[in-house]
Amino acid sequence: MSDPRPAKQPWNKSSKLASFKGLRGFSDAVLVFGSLLLAAAVFSLLLSVLWSVISAGSGAMSAEFLYQNNRYISTTTSLDYGGVGHAILGTLELVLLATAVALPLGLAIAVYLTQSQSKLRNLVRAITQALAGLPSVVSGLFVLSIISFLDAQKSGIFGAVALFPLMLPTVARVAEEALRLVPQDLRLAALGLGAPNYRAFFQVILPAAKTGIITALLLGLARVVGETAPLILTIQANEGTNLNPLEGGVATLPTYIYGFISAGYASSITRAWGASLVLLIIVGILFVSARLLTGDKKKKKSKGSK
């Protein structure tokens, strides 16, 4: 006779906030408002950082600023001359050198941690995690001691060596996650077809984890691209463009920023902010491409399930 369905609750329709009733509703409300408040706090921090970099850095921005180098430029030269072209190239050079070693090695660690059955895995994982906690200045100091031990001159290659241990754990950890997400079924399928282990890995597991591994690479790059302390300790400054990592000084964006901000003149400070903006844009490009690459995969999947 009577309708077994519960009566429609009008407050569900009118407004979400109106459902915060009773004791449980109260604690819900506290949590929701707390989360919103914290999210707003983080967001406003981010916005304020972005705003200060953009507002202070845009004054230095011009096409010349992006490609000219810093030769014949003093801390008080007009902003119409000189730029960070040499520092962009130097940063890219050092980061690519560090990546050339950190990516294959980080990937190798990830493969070892996910594919082998060895009892040493936990030790390797613990060491990798400990390395992730290494302060960057310690890495720089370590390489500096190598330089003085070898009685060598500071040069770009030592900067890359100092960046490498900072990059390695990020690449290894994210790549490990990516490989772990590949279903075990696929490996079984490949081996069941008569594939040797290495072919199963290179032809099935690695392609399936491709986007995750690209993310590992990009996050690793983003981790070291702004590192300053290890570079101040291990490379010489250079006002001009020098792409030889084995000899002479090399400019990088972080050391450029450090140099000009310490000088303390109005135009030098603007230059430092300008370089910060360039660095921020580079990091932004890396993170956005990481997001796009992983997001792309999800889109494909949902298409496939139709």
Next chain:
Amino acid sequence: MMTITPVAAELQAQDVSVWFGERQVLKDVNLTFRANRVTALIGPSGCGKSTFIRTLNRMHELIPSAGLAGAILLDGKDIYDPSVNPVDVRMEIGMVFQKPNPFPTMSIQNNVLSGLKLSGLHSDNKEELLETSLKRASMWNEVKDRLDEPATSLSGGQQQRLCIARSLAMNPKVLLMDEPCSALDPGSTRRIEATIEELSESMTIVIVTHNMQQAQRVSHETAFFLADDNVPGGVVEFGSTEQVFGQPIDPRTNDYVNGHFG
């Protein structure tokens, strides 16, 4: 060069015992899988039938603690002979798994031909191999116009038949199927059962199934496996499917096939 004419082979298990670490899970299994026949392995969960089917192409070796005694003869040759590479065994004895597992990064076509690439073999006529394999898995007409689409665009049942086609492209003598329909709907199950029947004309098939109606529909012979708390798994009864389900000799078989336990 790969020949496309399939050859069935006889597979024989002799006194097969399996251990995982200290625990023995199978004891003295003796079974003969005759050429061009479908043999069903039935039994309650944990009786060792899935472990046993994996020993037939050495897939159980992927579990590091696994150990095996006895012999598995493929046309009289022991696949556990020290001179035999497990990789070669798996090319001759293919396997289809419980859950459809096509390679998600590959197209339909590349999935079928993936075995060649994965095992480093070359085929003179990939087009023909592709078509033959898909036809044998009875899905050529469904996919012939979409061979370049990703394998994940197929339905679950189609994915499982794609996995069968992928195994067939290696031209195995024996096909092992570990509960191939347990993740599929009745319609897809029926199609796979029809495929199994056609395939048995050209190869030897061993199928693990929890579904007793399915065992009766598809198999010529049935082996009933059973394990107990402290007794490792073994074969209780082996005979023609008609006999095992119609006039079981062992009372435990009778209880199981009539649904009294399991």
